Amino acid sequence: MSTSGEPVQDIFRSNGHAPTEYRRVYVWELPVRAYHWINATALVALCITGYLIGHPFHLLYAPEAYQQYWFGWVRFIHFVSAWIYIMNFMARLYWGFVGNKYARLKTFLPLTRAQRHEIVEVIKADVLQTKMHGPISTGHNALAAFIYFITFIVFLLQMITGFALYSNMSTSSLPRLFMWAVPLLGGEFGVRFWHHIFLWFFVCFVIIHVYLAFYHDYIEGRATISSIVGGWKFERVKDVK
Amino acid sequence: MGQSIWQSMERKGYSRREFLQFCAAAATAAGMGQAGVAQVAAAFEKKEKPAVVWMHFQECTCCSESFIRASHPIVLDALLDVLSLNYTETLMAASGFQAEKSLNDTIQNNKGKYIVLVEGAVPTHDGGVYCMIGGKTAESILQTVAKDAAAIVAWGSCASNGCVQAAKPNPTGATPISKLVDKPVINVPGCPPIADVMMAVVTHLLVLGQVPALDSLNRPKEFYGRRVHDTCYRRPNYDAGLFVESWDDENARRGYCLYKMGCKGPVTYNACSVVKWNEGTSYPIQSGHGCIGCSEDGFWDNGPFYHHLPSFPGFGVESTADTIGTLVGVATLAGVAAHAVVTNVRKQKVIAEVHAEEQKES
Secondary structure: OOEOOOOEEOOOOOOOOOOOEEEEEEOOOHHHHHHHHHHHHHHHHHHHHHHHHHOOOOOOOOOOHHHOOHHHHHHHHHHHHHHHHHHHHHHHHHHHHHOOOOOOHHHHOOOOHHHHHHHHHHHHHHHHOOOOOOOOOOOOOHHHHHHHHHHHHHHHHHHHHHHHHHHHHOOOHHHHOOOOHHHHOOHHHHHHHHHHHHHHHHHHHHHHHHHHHHHHHHHHOOOHHHHHHHOEEEEEHHHOO | OOOEHHHHHHHOOOOHHHHHHHHHHHHHHOOOOHHHHHHHHHHHHHOEOOEEEEEEOEOOOHHHHHHOOOOOHHHHHHHHHHOEEEEEOOOOOOOHHHHHHHHHHHHHHOOOOOEEEEEOEEEOHHHHOOOEEOOEEHHHHHHHHHHOOOEEEEEHHHHHHOHHHHOOOOOOOEEOHHHOOOOOEEEEOOOOOOHHHHHHHHHHHHHHOOOOOEOOOOOEHHHHOOEOOOOOOOHHHHHOOOEOOOOOOHHHHHOOEOHHHOOOHHHOEOOHHHHOEOOOOEOOOOOOOOOOOOOOOOOOOOOOOOOOOOEOOOOOOOOEHHHHHHHHHHHHHHHHHHHHHHHHHHHHHHHHHHHHHHHHHO
16 A cells, blocks of 8 residues: 555646656555654643643642642643553554554664665755755655654653653552662652653654654655645655656 | 560569550551550560660761650660660760670670661771771671671661762762672661651561561661652642742742752652651651652752752753753754744745756656
8 A cells, every 4th residue: 555656747837848747655554643643642741741740830829739639630641641652652663563664663773775875865955955866765764764763762761760750659560660760760869850851852852853844845845744644745756666 | 685575674673564565566666556466475575685786887876866766765665675785886885895895795695686777888998997996997897797697777878878978979988788788688768767667667677576578679668668748748739739939938838839849758758747757746848848858869969959850960050951951942943943044045946946957857
């Protein structure tokens, strides 16, 4: 289910020359898109509630504690989002084995020379704003894929520190698997410190990720943005191998 | 020596009623409840007075000061009476060679049966010269007493995790007891530990003759199983989002949660909010000050006391992970905005390039 090959006209040009043909490619399957948006929602919820847990402000005023529970709800949302985030990630790992070629786990690591070359090209295009030479990957470009791999690692660290903090007030067994992180990081002081540091990694990631997604759509015109809703991207017919 | 606890108490003039009262208190302190009283009484009628040596190394004696202020005087009196406290620098009458002899005799005559209570960390740098008693280093004394001990208890944060002596840069190489001896050590951290907790641990060893249930850091679960925060009477204010914003504000007078004032209750495992201090009078949070986490490993190095996050290394006292993170986040946003401006300036050129390329191709 990789391509549905009806060429569409490049409506950008209407100056009488023969149009460049683009082909519609079904890149992001439904599980990948679902993963992306569940992940995005949970991550934003985790960042906001996580920041609030670190820096609560006076949202609501009541003279006595029994009259409100908003901070409890903030923490509840944080914990529920964390569970959703983790289970969603597990589902994505599974899809990395059975999904189409754009979803495979090995695309996240720069294992081939071509991928490493593309990383350099994309850095040039993104940072130095030079023109891309040659075709860019239809799925994740090699740099984006590698950065997602780093986010997976940071996410694992965030899960370990989060569960380590959570384990002592939980009766569920999964968080208790990570209790070893507490003495390793020098007590809960250290665990909390690192859990906060990783929050800021994700904040910076979201800013750059959203921007670059728009940027690539903006200069390439291949539906980078809409592809994560509908799943289709476009590639020039001459680039299709 | 050789006497049972009951015989020793009887000789000191305690009545049978007082003995049973002590047994009840001891059973309660050991977590056995009323059903255990008969068991305790039976044990104390037969059990020999256990020999105890109380070592003092790098410390301030606040653990001893705490211990003698236990809430249940009858238990404390009886404990100090029933224990054969054969060596303790602070309380014993003997000094010099007499004291040394007492320590040696205790070890020789009670091999495998005596209890070692250690207060203070042991310095290991420079051959251990920073703490020497009777011409011997703290470490060599510790090895001698630990060798044939039935049980070793580390009193307080110094002996459990190093406390202030082990704070960076730790000039004397202060080391917790558990890292120096190859036997299990019961850690009773706190600066100092709560008197009643200390008493209960000793009672447990005495009454049941076994080590209480310990957590992964070898702390008695009974007292270190929950966070100060989880049992704090101000906890409902935390869940309601009612926080003290500055010392002596209206919220402080109302007794709201001290989380934003840097209270370390959420990361500190101790029984302060349950057992309390000074005969159950109060504990730091009840008195309006946040917990400083004195029973946690490295609490001196995770300051300041009035920020709930440790300061970020290398950026001065006031910068936490979140202030650094906010700066990095803002810098990222600024970078992205600058990039967007450049992209738009270039966009016309990009369009022209695309046109030119496609014309060439077609």
